[in-house]
Amino acid sequence: xxxxxxxxKSVPRKEGRAKVTGAARYIDDMTxxxxxxxxxxxxxxxxxxxxxxxxDAQINWSEFVTVTAKDIPxxxxxxxIGDDQPCLAEGTVNHPEEPIMLLAHADPHLxxxxxxxxxxxxxxxxxxxxxxxxxxxxxxxxxxxxxLKTFLISKGDVDSVWAKADYIVEGEYTTGAQEQLYxxxxxxxxxxxxxxxxxxxxxxxxxxxxHKALMALCNLPAEKVxxxxxxTGGAFGGKEDYPSIIAGHAALLAMKSGRPVKIVYDRLxxxxxxxxxxxxxxxxxxxVSKDGKILGGEIDxxxxxxxxxxxxxxxxxxxxxxxxxPYYWPSVRIHGKAVATNAPPHGAFRGFGAPQSLFxxxxxxxRIAQVxxxxxxxxxxxxxxxxxxxxxxxxxxxxxxxxxxLLDRALELSDxxxxxxxxxRENEAGPTKIGCIKKGMGIAAFLHGAGFTGxxxxxLASVVAVEGCVDGxxxxxxxxxxxxxxxxxxxxxxxxxxxxxxxxxxRIAQPDTNQVPNSGPTVASRTxxxxxxxxxxxxxxxxxxxxxxxALGSSYSPQEFRSACRAHxxxxxxxxxxxxxxxxxxxxxxxxxxRGEAYASFAxxxxxxxxxxxxxxxxxxxxxxxxxxxxxxxxxPVLAKGQIAGGVAQGIGFALYExxxxxxxxxxxGQMTNYIMPTSADLxxxxxxFEEMGNVHGAYGAKGIGELPMDGPAPAIVNAIxxxxxxxxxxxxxxxxxxxxxxxxxxxxxxxx
Amino acid sequence: xxxxxxxxxxxxxxxxVNGKPETVRVxxxxxxxxxxxxxxxxxxxxxxxxxxxxxxxxxxxDGKLVNSCLIPALQAAGANLTTIEGVAEGPQLSALQAAxxxxxxxxxxxxxxxxILSASHLLKKKPEPTLDDIxxxxxxxxxxxxxxxxxxxxxxxxxxxxxxx
Numbered sequence: 001x002x003x004x005x006x007x008x009k010s011v012p013r014k015e016g017r018a019k020v021t022g023a024a025r026y027i028d029d030m031t032x033x034x035x036x037x038x039x040x041x042x043x044x045x046x047x048x049x050x051x052x053x054x055x056d057a058q059i060n061w062s063e064f065v066t067v068t069a070k071d072i073p074x075x076x077x078x079x080x081i082g083d084d085q086p087c088l089a090e091g092t093v094n095h096p097e098e099p100i101m102l103l104a105h106a107d108p109h110l111x112x113x114x115x116x117x118x119x120x121x122x123x124x125x126x127x128x129x130x131x132x133x134x135x136x137x138x139x140x141x142x143x144x145x146x147x148l149k150t151f152l153i154s155k156g157d158v159d160s161v162w163a164k165a166d167y168i169v170e171g172e173y174t175t176g177a178q179e180q181l182y183x184x185x186x187x188x189x190x191x192x193x194x195x196x197x198x199x200x201x202x203x204x205x206x207x208x209x210x211h212k213a214l215m216a217l218c219n220l221p222a223e224k225v226x227x228x229x230x231x232t233g234g235a236f237g238g239k240e241d242y243p244s245i246i247a248g249h250a251a252l253l254a255m256k257s258g259r260p261v262k263i264v265y266d267r268l269x270x271x272x273x274x275x276x277x278x279x280x281x282x283x284x285x286x287x288v289s290k291d292g293k294i295l296g297g298e299i300d301x302x303x304x305x306x307x308x309x310x311x312x313x314x315x316x317x318x319x320x321x322x323x324x325x326p327y328y329w330p331s332v333r334i335h336g337k338a339v340a341t342n343a344p345p346h347g348a349f350r351g352f353g354a355p356q357s358l359f360x361x362x363x364x365x366x367r368i369a370q371v372x373x374x375x376x377x378x379x380x381x382x383x384x385x386x387x388x389x390x391x392x393x394x395x396x397x398x399x400x401x402x403x404x405x406l407l408d409r410a411l412e413l414s415d416x417x418x419x420x421x422x423x424x425r426e427n428e429a430g431p432t433k434i435g436c437i438k439k440g441m442g443i444a445a446f447l448h449g450a451g452f453t454g455x456x457x458x459x460l461a462s463v464v465a466v467e468g469c470v471d472g473x474x475x476x477x478x479x480x481x482x483x484x485x486x487x488x489x490x491x492x493x494x495x496x497x498x499x500x501x502x503x504x505x506x507r508i509a510q511p512d513t514n515q516v517p518n519s520g521p522t523v524a525s526r527t528x529x530x531x532x533x534x535x536x537x538x539x540x541x542x543x544x545x546x547x548x549x550x551a552l553g554s555s556y557s558p559q560e561f562r563s564a565c566r567a568h569x570x571x572x573x574x575x576x577x578x579x580x581x582x583x584x585x586x587x588x589x590x591x592x593x594x595r596g597e598a599y600a601s602f603a604x605x606x607x608x609x610x611x612x613x614x615x616x617x618x619x620x621x622x623x624x625x626x627x628x629x630x631x632x633x634x635x636x637p638v639l640a641k642g643q644i645a646g647g648v649a650q651g652i653g654f655a656l657y658e659x660x661x662x663x664x665x666x667x668x669x670g671q672m673t674n675y676i677m678p679t680s681a682d683l684x685x686x687x688x689x690f691e692e693m694g695n696v697h698g699a700y701g702a703k704g705i706g707e708l709p710m711d712g713p714a715p716a717i718v719n720a721i722x723x724x725x726x727x728x729x730x731x732x733x734x735x736x737x738x739x740x741x742x743x744x745x746x747x748x749x750x751x752x753x
Numbered sequence: 754x755x756x757x758x759x760x761x762x763x764x765x766x767x768x769x770v771n772g773k774p775e776t777v778r779v780x781x782x783x784x785x786x787x788x789x790x791x792x793x794x795x796x797x798x799x800x801x802x803x804x805x806x807x808x809x810x811x812x813x814x815d816g817k818l819v820n821s822c823l824i825p826a827l828q829a830a831g832a833n834l835t836t837i838e839g840v841a842e843g844p845q846l847s848a849l850q851a852a853x854x855x856x857x858x859x860x861x862x863x864x865x866x867x868x869i870l871s872a873s874h875l876l877k878k879k880p881e882p883t884l885d886d887i888x889x890x891x892x893x894x895x896x897x898x899x900x901x902x903x904x905x906x907x908x909x910x911x912x913x914x915x916x917x918x
Contacts, residue, residue: 012854019862020850020869022797022837029796181897183801183809184863233799233863234897267802484861484898638857642903646860649900672806672895680901681892688902 006493007700010638011503014488015231027187027203027230032260035189036065037108038253039263041101041118042273043093046127046342046665047141050091053101056117064114065257067102072252074219078244078310079212084142085308085345087217087248093122094141095307095344096666097273099245104253104261127342129665131281131304134339141307142340148305149313149338151320153392153594156331161296165287169368173284173360174735175714177304177660178277178653179667180349181677182483184233186242186274187264190250197224198251203232204243206521207479211513213244218251229511232483236650237348239483240523241311242274271670275347276660278303278315278338282323282360292372292379296331299323301357305338306345312338315346317453318524319353321598322711324392325361326403326447327383332392343665348523350647351710354448355654362444362715363734370727376719377416380445381407393598400693403445406630407606413689414608414626416441420723427724436615439623442719444607444712449599450704451526454589457600461581462520464531466495466538468575472562474499474542476508478519480531484646485706486639487527493635494532494699498539501558517578525704528635529601532699534579541577601703605629607648607712610684611720618740618747620721622652622684629708630691633701637690640705644688647709652684653677655714659737768832770795771839785824786810789836797837797866801895808894811867812836818874820893837866840873849873849911858907860898868894872908881912 018024053068055061069076069090076090077083089100100120105111126139133139134146142148162168188202197220204210207227214225227247232239246263253261265273286297301323305312320336369379384403390396411417423439430436451457465477476495482488492506499506509516519531546552551564568575589596610624627644634640657676661668669675692701714736721743722733731750735742763778770793777792789795789812798821801807805820812821813835840847849869852858859865868891875882875890882890887908888901896904 010855010857013857013859015862016854016859017846019859019865020846020853021841022795022866024862025796026799026863028800029790182861182863183807183895183897184799184861185801232861234861236897267804486860638855638903642857642860642899645900645902646898647900650897671804672802673804677895677897679892679895680888680904683901686900686902 004497004700006497006503007633007635008637010636011489011493013486014492014508015482024231026184026233027189027201028264030189030201030230032189032191035260035262036104036106036253036257037111038102038104038250038261039111039115040099040249041103041115043089043096043098043100044120045093045122045124046096047094048092048122048124050089050093050100050120051123052121054119059114059117063105065104065253067252067256071256072217073255075216077216078248079216080209080241080244080310081313082309085310087245095342096664097344099249102249102253104257127665129341129343129662131302131339134341141342146340147337148309148340149316151317151336151594153320153332153334155329155392155394156296158296158298158331158333161287161331165295166290167288167371169286169288169364169371171284171364171367171734173282173363175280175356175359176737177279177346178349178658179271179660179675180236180238182234182236182238185265185267185270186239186246187262188243188247188250189260189262190247190254191260192251192254192258197226198254199226199228200247200251201228201230202243202247203239204229205235205239205481205483205523207481207511207513208518209241209521210244210247213248214251217248218255227513229481232481235483236350237352237523238275240348240521242347267672268670271675272667273344275345277349278305278312278346278353278356280319280356282357284360284364286364286368288368288372290372292368292374292382294327294329294383296329299332299334301334302337302339303353303356304341304343304346306341306343308345310345311347315348315353319357321393321449321453322354322447323357323361325358326385326445326604328385328389329392334392341665343662350650351707352524354707355710355714358446358711359714359736362446363718366719366722376443377407377411391598394595395597399601401604401630403604406604406628406691407445409691410443410606410608410626410628413628413687414610414624416443416608419610423724427726437612438615438724439610439612440720440722440724442609442611442716442723444716444719446711447602447604448525448704448708448711449602450529451600452524453598454591454596457530457581458583460520462531462534463517463578463580464519464534464538465517465576465578466535466542468542468565468569470566470569472565474501474506476506476535477516478531478535479511479513479516480519480527481511481522485643486636487522489639490528490635491532491535494535495539497700498536499543499561501561505558525706525708528702529698529704530581532702534581536699537579538577541579542575545575545577601632601698603629603631603703603705603708605708605712607716609713609716609720611717611724613721613724613743615747618744620656620738620743622717625684625686626689627686627709627712628689628691630693631705631708632698632703633692634690635700635702640690641688643705644709645686648686648713649678649683651710651713652717655717655736656738659739764827766826766830768829768834770834771836779826781825781827783826784822785826785829786821788826789821795836795838799863799866801863806895808871809864809867811870811894813870813874818871835870837869840869848914849876849908852907852911852914856907856910857903858899864894864896868896868904875908876912876915881916882908884909
């Protein structure tokens, strides 16, 4: 094997030129001849029975295409994991903004008026909006007890540790909903043809999820459903499951009208009607020895799933498995629970449950440190998982990870120790009066599992193809999508590396279910590691085929490869190799007991935040941020850095700015004017560092990277705010988002002005 | 999707876009964004929020940076507009475009056209901007992917290259 020539190099993003010139075609940039625009009539109430739908006589309704649940040719559901979510409400509504009826017209202006001219009379039913209300079960809105899903992780004998504990440390931590806020709203175009069936182009992450949903909804066989991903302007999980709904709506209108139908949401509709990060509540009760070692504990992790189950079970799974953080628990019991409320279903958002439970874990570690009388650094160091030890699911850590060393480097990069001491002196010395700025340092240590949980990858059995083309170039065929992370680039790098070809000789097919095999959904930080490995295998298959046929020698120039490729296609018609995922041998996972190898690999990280709190405005500002991680081999340094910095920025928003204001289950601030994400002027320098420890996972040693940076910022920042304010007066910050009014309330409640 | 056909009949609108004179028939209160995208087929200008918050629809109008979602069509009568399609110099990427590509300034790409126009507006006013100048100038353009760091690098790099020419 020659030295790697493309892996590790920051080659140009495949679709980058189209993006910087404005040539890239997103869904709203596309039109079709005879195209109609579609719109959705939605529920105005959180829960109730639909009594009557009436239509304002001012509108000439004969010009409009209308679709209700009665027009659905197949099953009225969005097929995903369970089938509990209707595509269109029939008889009852269970959350505000629930789709009830669809309209289409060639003129988008008239369409908007028509949506407003539909009146729906309801018989309202009592609704519930919080985890606590759902748990109280005064109203049963889902199943028999409002419980969407539970998990139990049980390791060792927790019940016996309390008697041995020197300290028992308890805490409750909560996190709010968070909007993905991709800058491109959700949108699709659907076309129906009796012979060819339904075709949908859209802004989406998972073409085969949409494919499955459309088959059930439209009652069509697989070959009569085609889903094509258009250029996608950000997703972050927000285009994992929701596109199945909007695609279903457009498909129904296209089937009824016989014309192409485009539905593109405006910002308000996208923010109020589509998914968000699950709000959460985590309770910790931990037995700790006098030297700060965790002996065992109970963790109760509960998320608000909204009105339907959708992805809540898998979000809960990841959150539950990550709840113990990167620490060694001799014994632990983790209860995970997702409950229903009358809010639009919460869904996937970068991190997928882990940012919620890790926020709790990392705030709780600081609490343990305080109770035991150790520093936040030392208490973590004493509890870090080491190679050979087992996680909460009893997965043995086989990677050569040294979290202590990672921590040392992060402390050095952030100048943590000196700054923390200096800030403590200055905070103490400075008069606590209006105008005073207090500073603090906070750390978060965490891990993030790459790929689907447990047996997930085995069930998915992803397939990729690599093909030689008539021009002698090579094409990668996957359903894995590009939405900014760099899928196109990294998978082409991997194929080029495997084939010893220049990067420019490899291209990637547009994800189109008629053209590409199902390489699984583009989620769970799995693309570089899982799909990348398959691309490498398939590419090596091409090479072996050409060498075996005698068309190529064992070493060759790109020109020789191109000639051999052309000759092979001329002789055999095509040159294509597939690779299918095979679970490594000896991997054990018990889906019932939630025990075993939860993930093929983990990424590890230590983040350090430096924060200033202005006690005249009570606003907290992050002044410096160090993000150090071990993600295996860094395939493309520029893309990898961009993933981390972008995730940290979203994490800063999650911690300090982004509050979804709810009223009766409906988001009240569904605009960019009043839902505040960080601008370029709000962010500190985000300093990104990688530690490569020589892992063997994934293509060329890559592990997952995309979700990791979402997990650490919130706890690091809140730990830093706590460090700045101090906790002598019992002031505690255990919730995000942590807005100035919350800091004001906490500080003034404790008499410190 | 466009929002305001407004009232009244369509009127003729003449303007110069990327150096080319154009005449289109529009409703007076139609948004400049829709005129560019739908009448002129210049879909590089994007809509993110429709209320002037995100800056994805930024274009240069007579040298000023504007959110085209907030400009009624007739206000652009006689104006000289630059959109992302007019930024490259023929087949050659501009210094900013090249730097965005190399430094990782574009991820999903939806904010990129507006971001590049904002940055080019800055570099015209301040050919050698400080980091704070860049942060300030781009604060009206939201990016959800990058965390802005590589966008700052791209703008600084483009400025360096331009000044060394």
